Amino acid sequence: MGVTESLDSTRAAAWRAYIEASQRLFTQLEDDLRADSDLTFADYHVLVLLSEAPGQRLRMGELAGRLVFSPSRLTYQISSMQRRGLVSKEACPDDRRGSEAVLTAAGLLTLSEAAPHHLASVRTHLMDDLDDAEVACLTRVFDRLGTRLRAVRTTSSTHATS
Amino acid sequence: MGVTESLDSTRAAAWRAYIEASQRLFTQLEDDLRADSDLTFADYHVLVLLSEAPGQRLRMGELAGRLVFSPSRLTYQISSMQRRGLVSKEACPDDRRGSEAVLTAAGLLTLSEAAPHHLASVRTHLMDDLDDAEVACLTRVFDRLGTRLRAVRTTSSTHATS
DNA sequence: CCCCACTAGTTAAATTTTTAACTAGTGCTA
DNA sequence: TAGCACTAGTTAAAAATTTAACTAGTGGGG
Numbered sequence: 238m239g240v241t242e243s244l245d246s247t248r249a250a251a252w253r254a255y256i257e258a259s260q261r262l263f264t265q266l267e268d269d270l271r272a273d274s275d276l277t278f279a280d281y282h283v284l285v286l287l288s289e290a291p292g293q294r295l296r297m298g299e300l301a302g303r304l305v306f307s308p309s310r311l312t313y314q315i316s317s318m319q320r321r322g323l324v325s326k327e328a329c330p331d332d333r334r335g336s337e338a339v340l341t342a343a344g345l346l347t348l349s350e351a352a353p354h355h356l357a358s359v360r361t362h363l364m365d366d367l368d369d370a371e372v373a374c375l376t377r378v379f380d381r382l383g384t385r386l387r388a389v390r391t392t393s394s395t396h397a398t399s
Numbered sequence: 400m401g402v403t404e405s406l407d408s409t410r411a412a413a414w415r416a417y418i419e420a421s422q423r424l425f426t427q428l429e430d431d432l433r434a435d436s437d438l439t440f441a442d443y444h445v446l447v448l449l450s451e452a453p454g455q456r457l458r459m460g461e462l463a464g465r466l467v468f469s470p471s472r473l474t475y476q477i478s479s480m481q482r483r484g485l486v487s488k489e490a491c492p493d494d495r496r497g498s499e500a501v502l503t504a505a506g507l508l509t510l511s512e513a514a515p516h517h518l519a520s521v522r523t524h525l526m527d528d529l530d531d532a533e534v535a536c537l538t539r540v541f542d543r544l545g546t547r548l549r550a551v552r553t554t555s556s557t558h559a560t561s
Numbered sequence: 562c563c564c565c566a567c568t569a570g571t572t573a574a575a576t577t578t579t580t581a582a583c584t585a586g587t588g589c590t591a
Numbered sequence: 592t593a594g595c596a597c598t599a600g601t602t603a604a605a606a607a608t609t610t611a612a613c614t615a616g617t618g619g620g621g
Contacts, residue, residue: 243514243515243518243519243522244518244521244522244526247531247534247535247538248522248526248529248534250538251526251529251534251535251537251538251541252521252525252526254537254538254541254542254545255537255541257465257467257541257545258541258542258544258545258548259421259541260466260467261467261544261545261548261549262544262548264467265548265551296599297599297600298598298599298600301600303419304422305419305422305423305426306578307578307579307580308599308600308601309578309579309580309581309600309601309602310577310578310579311600312600312601312602313577313578314577317576317577329599332586332587332598332599333585333586333587334584334585334586334587334598334599334600335586335598335599335600336599336600352405353405356405356406357405359406359414360405360406360410362544362547362548362551363414363544364406364410364413364414366543366544366547367410367413367540369409370536371536371539371540372409372410372413373409373413374532374533374536374537374540375413375416375417375536375537375540376409376412376413376416377533378529378533378536378537379413379416379417379419379420379421380416380420381528382420382423382424382524382525382528383416383419383420383423385524385528386420386423386424386427386524387423389427389524458569459569459570460568460569460570463570469608469609469610470569470570470571471570471571471572471608471609471610471611472607472608472609473570474570474571474572475607475608476607479606479607491569494568494569494616494617495615495616495617496568496569496570496614496615496616496617497568497569497570497616498569498570
């Protein structure tokens with residue numbers, strides 16, 4: 238019977254394919270990552286963001302925003318990584334409420350060991366199978382989507398309510 | 400410095416955009432869904448799959464496979480939905496180890512009330528912004544990806560290990 | 562037939578994530 | 592410059608998820 242009407246059928250199909258494949262992909266990448274480096278996907282992503290940041294450090298809030306993590310989830314995440322020696326935490330000089338996560342040498346080393354495996358995994362499972370036009374299309378679509386959603390965040394109002 | 404090399408830069412950009420936007424999108428859809436119907440995204444998805452299944456029932460394993468859920472996660476999910484009266488559980492006639500989740504009338508009603516809102520949310524946040532070529536591209540890419548990943552599942556071997 | 566290795570699904574414990582309440586600090590404004 | 596609403600981040604308790612062990616049942620080979 239299809240409660241799916243109201244989304245034309247080609248779009249419904251796109252939606253289904255996207256959701257399911259994405260879920261599988263994330264699961265697969267996470268499995269690969271943990272198979273060859275004691276990192277979760279979240280751990281890895283934190284390391285990447287810190288490694289690219291000036292001074293290899295970021296404010297908690299900034300990090301949470303980029304990871305799309307709730308504040309408390311990030312607190313937990315970082316303290317776990319801190320216990321494992323991958324990051325440290327420092328008070329923020331210009332705002333005494335704030336703190337920043339800082340990449341440690343061990344964290345950088347761990348990242349550099351994990352990255353080749355992880356990137357190979359991204360290539361094998363996703364990228365190698367895409368032609369240039371597809372890559373361009375994904376970039377265009379998801380850049381736009383990301384930008385739009387980044388904006389929604391504060392705008393409280395959700396989707397069109399009739 | 401960029402540990403990102405080994406993925407050419409256009410693909411790296413696509414990858415980043417895809418991950419981040421997807422994360423935001425899923426978060427947003429989940430928020431919308433819970434704002435206007437007491438359902439999580441997982442609840443909703445279970446209801447959809449059951450509503451489309453013959454006899455509005457599915458084996459636990461089948462459901463877990465389609466949702467990309469671990470068996471124990473699904474057990475938990477279904478028992479929660481059972482407590483809320485959205486599904487019931489029956490022994491499987493032909494395999495006495497198995498059980499099947501069955502959609503209840505209340506579950507179907509709940510789904511039919513939630514669906515318009517949810518679909519509007521999918522449209523607003525994602526689909527309305529895509530042109531037909533983009534929809535076609537996403538479908539092609541993610542159908543292929545899904546198919547490929549569905550196959551990997553049992554094939555133990557992960558990505559190319561040099 | 563009857564073992565026995567395998568499959569389906571559940572359960573219990575540990576870990577992670579969410580929710581809600583809270584602490585501390587900031588900065589506007591009156 | 593004191594009051595106050597707001598921001599940054601943490602904490603504690605509840606809910607969800609993973610991991611690992613387990614129960615029950617199946618089905619093929621000997």
